[in-house]
Amino acid sequence: MIIGEGPGHRRDTCTIAEEAGYRGLLAGFDSRFVDFNRDDVSRITNFAGEPEFYFPNTALRAELIVSIPKMKTHHWAGATLAMKNFFGLVPGTIYGWPKNTLHMLGMHRSIVELNRVFGNSFAIVDGIVGMEGNGPAQGTPKPTGVLVMGADLRAVDATCCRIMGIDPARIGYLDGSAHHGNATEPTIEQRGESIASVQTDYSLIREFEELRIGPGAAI
Numbered sequence: 001m002i003i004g005e006g007p008g009h010r011r012d013t014c015t016i017a018e019e020a021g022y023r024g025l026l027a028g029f030d031s032r033f034v035d036f037n038r039d040d041v042s043r044i045t046n047f048a049g050e051p052e053f054y055f056p057n058t059a060l061r062a063e064l065i066v067s068i069p070k071m072k073t074h075h076w077a078g079a080t081l082a083m084k085n086f087f088g089l090v091p092g093t094i095y096g097w098p099k100n101t102l103h104m105l106g107m108h109r110s111i112v113e114l115n116r117v118f119g120n121s122f123a124i125v126d127g128i129v130g131m132e133g134n135g136p137a138q139g140t141p142k143p144t145g146v147l148v149m150g151a152d153l154r155a156v157d158a159t160c161c162r163i164m165g166i167d168p169a170r171i172g173y174l175d176g177s178a179h180h181g182n183a184t185e186p187t188i189e190q191r192g193e194s195i196a197s198v199q200t201d202y203s204l205i206r207e208f209e210e211l212r213i214g215p216g217a218a219i
Contacts, residue, residue: 004058006036006088008098013037034058037092048105048113055117059089065118067153071127071144071160073135073202077107078171078211079164080136081157082123086114108172115153123156124149127163132202144200146193155188165201167213 003022005013013035023029039056047053059065069085077084087099087110095101102110115121127146131139146163150156158168162185168174185195204211 002032002034002058002062004034004036004039004056004088006056006090006092008087008092010092010097036089039091041091041094044117047117048109050105054091054094055089056091059118063120065089065121067121067123069123069125071125071130071142071146071148071164073132073139073164073204073208075134075136075138075205075208076103077111077173078204078208079157079161079166081125081160082121082153083115083157083173084111085123086111086118089114089118111173121153122149122151123153125156125160127160130164130202132164132204134205140203142200142202144198146198152188158185159188159190159195162195162213163199165199165213166204166211170211 003017003026005017007013007016014033017023017029017033022033026032034056036056036059039058041054042057042060043052043054044060045052067082067085069081072080074080074084084107087102090099090102092099105113125148127144127148130142130144132142133139144163148156148160148163150159154174157171158174161168161171161174201212
């Protein structure tokens with residue numbers, strides 16, 4: 001097992017990992033931790049219309065990638081969950097900070113394309129304490145008390161949105177990835193607590209109030 005991270009902002013990745021306590025918790029940390037921003041890369045073709053794009057070799061060779069994001073709102077995407085967490089697989093040394101090329105290609109389009117490339121994935125979204133409001137950096141803590149996990153990242157993100165009181169059909173990358181997996185609640189095989197029993201409305205910035213699940217909405 002290898003642990004990797006690729007922060008969206010220009011920061012020392014290993015220092016972040018150490019401050020998070022990984023070095024003390026993980027035996028052989030230095031041989032098992034990869035900075036995706038600076039890993040050796042290989043070329044793939046046809047990413048979001050680009051003739052070529054480069055990704056970390058560690059991610060391209062992985063048998064399974066486990067995405068472990070926090071449950072958060074996002075001031076551009078609406079929500080940042082398992083699918084958007086793959087921005088961390090894009091090397092900042094090539095594409096800039098905060099992964100500028102992905103923003104220029106279109107955030108929602110880039111999220112869909114990343115999940116097409118890295119389809120061998122599983123997600124564990126940490127919603128024990130999430131973030132609401134002006135996320136992903138200037139929001140406020142939101143105790144939610146949930147973990148949402150699954151192999152269909154689109155279904156995971158749609159479920160997280162419903163828990164947050166967000167209509168997944170109004171999130172651009174979920175709507176744009178309809179051919180990649182399930183998003184409507186009746187088509188998702190769900191185990192554990194019901195969405196209704198854990199649903200907690202997250203505060204949204206004014207520009208995204210239209211993302212809220214409306215009364216009687218079919219989601």
